[in-house]
Amino acid sequence: MLDPGSNSELPPIPAKRYFTIGEVSELCGVKPHVLRYWEQEFPSLKPVKRRGNRRYYQRHDVLMIRQIRSLLYEQGFTIGGARQRMDLESSKPEPAKVPAGIVRQMRLDLEAVLEILRPA
Secondary structure: OOOOOOHHHOOOOOOOOOEOHHHHHHHHOOOHHHHHHHHHHOOOOOOEEEHHHEEEEOHHHHHHHHHHHHHHHHOOOOHHHHHHHHHHHHHOOOOOOOOHHHHHHHHHHHHHHHHHHOOO
16 A cells, blocks of 8 residues: 555556556555545445445546545545536536547647658
8 A cells, every 4th residue: 555645656547447446546646445435425436336335446447546635635625615616627618629520630630740751
């Protein structure tokens, strides 16, 4: 288990679909009972529960837990303050999407540049 240090010291998140509470505990540097407590305090943290009430966290849950951990352990927020910050973050508007036609044209332009740069 890691000490509550900076999130940059945490291991990379493996490319998996689901993580057990033990795996998330190791990935985020917090004990399983803390994760269960945070589920009660942060309504947006809802892992999938399967047979036997086992928790399975997804990648976005792990990222959220790391964000909560940073707010509490590194930035000194209280649980209530961290909850408010998380609510503010979730209410921010999403950045505008680039229309598919523009992306397609950029790709064609880049492929043309690649053709020019390739040795003959």
